[in-house]
Amino acid sequence: MNMDKRVKKRYLVGIVVIIVIGVGIMSALYFHQKGTKFQEKSPQTELQEELASTKALLTVPVGCIHNNFIQLKPGETGETYYTLYTRNGGPGEVSYKIYSVAGVHKKEEMTMPKGLNVSIEPSKFIAQPHKNYTSKITVKTSPELFPHDVNVSAGGIAGKEYKLYLQVIFEGENETIGDDWLRVLVSPFTVPGASGLYLPRGYLHNNSITLKPGETKETYYTLHTGEGGPGWVSYNIYRITGKVNMLPMPEEEKLPMPEGLTVSIAPNNFLARTHENYTSKITVKTSTELPPGEYVLCIEEHFDGSLTNHWLTVNVES
Amino acid sequence: MNYCTKYSGWAEKAYETNADSFIKFVAYWSCPSAPPSPSSDVVDYLFNAFQCYPSGGPVILQPVLEWNYAGSGRWTGAPWWGPDENNQYHRGGPIEISVGDSLEGKIWWEPSPQVYAIQIRNQDTSSTSVIYAGNPGIMEDVFLALEVYNVDDDNDVPGDTDFHSMTFEGDTPIWKGDVDENAPLSGLNVEIVSQPDRVILHTAN
Numbered sequence: 001m002n003m004d005k006r007v008k009k010r011y012l013v014g015i016v017v018i019i020v021i022g023v024g025i026m027s028a029l030y031f032h033q034k035g036t037k038f039q040e041k042s043p044q045t046e047l048q049e050e051l052a053s054t055k056a057l058l059t060v061p062v063g064c065i066h067n068n069f070i071q072l073k074p075g076e077t078g079e080t081y082y083t084l085y086t087r088n089g090g091p092g093e094v095s096y097k098i099y100s101v102a103g104v105h106k107k108e109e110m111t112m113p114k115g116l117n118v119s120i121e122p123s124k125f126i127a128q129p130h131k132n133y134t135s136k137i138t139v140k141t142s143p144e145l146f147p148h149d150v151n152v153s154a155g156g157i158a159g160k161e162y163k164l165y166l167q168v169i170f171e172g173e174n175e176t177i178g179d180d181w182l183r184v185l186v187s188p189f190t191v192p193g194a195s196g197l198y199l200p201r202g203y204l205h206n207n208s209i210t211l212k213p214g215e216t217k218e219t220y221y222t223l224h225t226g227e228g229g230p231g232w233v234s235y236n237i238y239r240i241t242g243k244v245n246m247l248p249m250p251e252e253e254k255l256p257m258p259e260g261l262t263v264s265i266a267p268n269n270f271l272a273r274t275h276e277n278y279t280s281k282i283t284v285k286t287s288t289e290l291p292p293g294e295y296v297l298c299i300e301e302h303f304d305g306s307l308t309n310h311w312l313t314v315n316v317e318s
Numbered sequence: 319m320n321y322c323t324k325y326s327g328w329a330e331k332a333y334e335t336n337a338d339s340f341i342k343f344v345a346y347w348s349c350p351s352a353p354p355s356p357s358s359d360v361v362d363y364l365f366n367a368f369q370c371y372p373s374g375g376p377v378i379l380q381p382v383l384e385w386n387y388a389g390s391g392r393w394t395g396a397p398w399w400g401p402d403e404n405n406q407y408h409r410g411g412p413i414e415i416s417v418g419d420s421l422e423g424k425i426w427w428e429p430s431p432q433v434y435a436i437q438i439r440n441q442d443t444s445s446t447s448v449i450y451a452g453n454p455g456i457m458e459d460v461f462l463a464l465e466v467y468n469v470d471d472d473n474d475v476p477g478d479t480d481f482h483s484m485t486f487e488g489d490t491p492i493w494k495g496d497v498d499e500n501a502p503l504s505g506l507n508v509e510i511v512s513q514p515d516r517v518i519l520h521t522a523n
Contacts, residue, residue, distance in 0.1 A: 071326075102374070103373075103374050103375045104375050105375075150388070152387070152388045152390075152412070153411070153412065154411050155396060155408075155409045155410045155411040155412065155447075155449070156408070156409065157406050157407070157408060158398070158400075158406075158407045158408060158409040159400070159406070159407040160401075160404075160405055160406050160407070161400075161401050161405040161406075161407070162405065163375075163405075185407075187407070188388075189361075189387060189388045189389075190326075190361045190363075190387070190467045191398075191400070191407045192363040192365060192380060192382050192384070192398055192465055193363075193365070193367060193378040193380050193382075193398060193400070193407075193465070194378070194400070194401075194407060195326065195327055195328065195465065196327070196328040196331075196378075196461075196463065196465065197369070197375070197376040197378060198376065199328065199331075199496075201333070201335045203335070203336045245493075245495070245509070245510035245513075246495070246507055246508065246509045246510070247495030247496070247497055247507065247508045248497065248507065302499070304500075305498055305499045305500030306496060306497070306498050306499065306500075307496065307497045307498075307499050308494060308495065308496040308497075309494070309495070310494065
């Protein structure tokens with residue numbers, strides 16, 4: 001009898017333990033999912049954040065490396081430049097530190113590879129508001145950085161890339177956006193593709209807009225600068241036939257904007273730095289007199305010497 | 319900003335960087351005329367390419383038509399990819415190519431043994447070179463490009479290149495053009511003749 005009671009008790013304890021563990025797991029799953037859901041951002045929130053980030057990038061002190069990619073033969077020395085745009089920042093001491101990291105967007109310091117030497121001059125100075133300060137970055141390599149004999153006729157390893165991080169400290173300025181990365185590719189011969197791994201790229205949030213005469217609608221264009229910059233971004237919007245897709249767009253493909261259709265983009269004509277997103281708002285305004293139909297617009301982007309374009313179709317319904 | 323007197327970079331390209339994922343890309347083109355009167359250090363590359371974005375940074379896979387690679391003074395073709403996990407770039411064995419030869423540049427996912435393959439084939443001589451890139455990531459972007467090194471005028475670049483009969487598996491691109499106005503070249507023009515199968519990269523030659 002006593003034995004039975006003990007067995008029953010153990011049995012009950014076991015059930016209780018299982019229930020407690022089960023409830024615990026379910027609660028954990030529930031709260032984890034809830035937490036995940038709360039962490040997810042709505043597209044609207046993301047857009048607001050992008051717009052706020054763009055606004056900050058246009059006002060706070062910024063800086064970046066001019067050429068973020070250098071290709072050198074083993075033993076060669078290369079140079080590039082870094083410019084800080086203080087805007088409202090300063091006066092204050094600016095100091096730069098440059099060191100080896102595992103990759104672009106990584107900040108953890110690694111031992112500088114043997115045979116790679118990098119310096120920046122000046123690396124410390126007092127900066128005044130509304131000034132630009134340019135420093136020279138010198139990268140020295142030794143033959144041991146790429147000890148391979150490239151077999152031109154058989155193929156094999158053809159080059160090795162090193163990544164460096166430049167950290168900026170602008171005393172008294174919490175919002176300086178100036179850190180940047182430099183890639184150094186060491187190879188006896190040129191390597192295709194490598195120079196374009198971080199090219200600027202942009203996208204329209206909508207490829208078409210439908211509205212009625214008299215209505216106004218908005219969409220957005222985001223430029224990710226990659227290794228483009230520092231450079232000026234300018235947008236030019238014009239109407240095209242939509243029949244020929246060439247870049248640059250031939251003059252004969254351009255059409256006058258119809259009366260009653262006004263398109264604007266803001267911000268426009270601004271300085272952009274590397275590895276950032278800049279989102280501009282495109283406003284399409286129509287008057288009641290605008291004839292219904294399809295209007296193809298070309299949004300031409302000039303950035304750091306690069307010309308690209310995107311098409312936006314405006315459908316005006318009767 | 320360019321502090322060098324000579325230009326190096328992607329002078330013109332067609333691209334799709336807003337797609338989901340590609341698993342195969344085949345492009346055909348004829349080897350264009352060689353640069354009319356190039357300096358000895360000029361190198362020109364023409365390629366179709368996939369790009370993916372693993373955590374270590376972007377990786378490019380490309381069958382490449384090379385002019386004057388390693389100072390050869392002629393056209394060659396080779397598959398390339400990189401950087402790998404050790405930040406190294408790889409080149410497959412080169413094949414001989416002459417002006418006017420029909421080329422096939424192919425990048426595709428091999429389900430077994432789960433690797434990306436990159437191949438360039440000279441259809442006139444049947445020579446082929448292939449290289450395997452492992453599985454660096456999801457191929458999100460596609461490119462067609464003219465990349466140049468050490469050019470200072472139109473004498474340094476090849477003739478027009480007509481990428482045609484292009485096919486894709488996975489996603490399908492909507493090509494957009496891009497011209498680098500920093501390049502000291504005239505006549506650069508990206509003509510998207512028909513989506514997504516034909517794009518011409520024009521030069522002055």
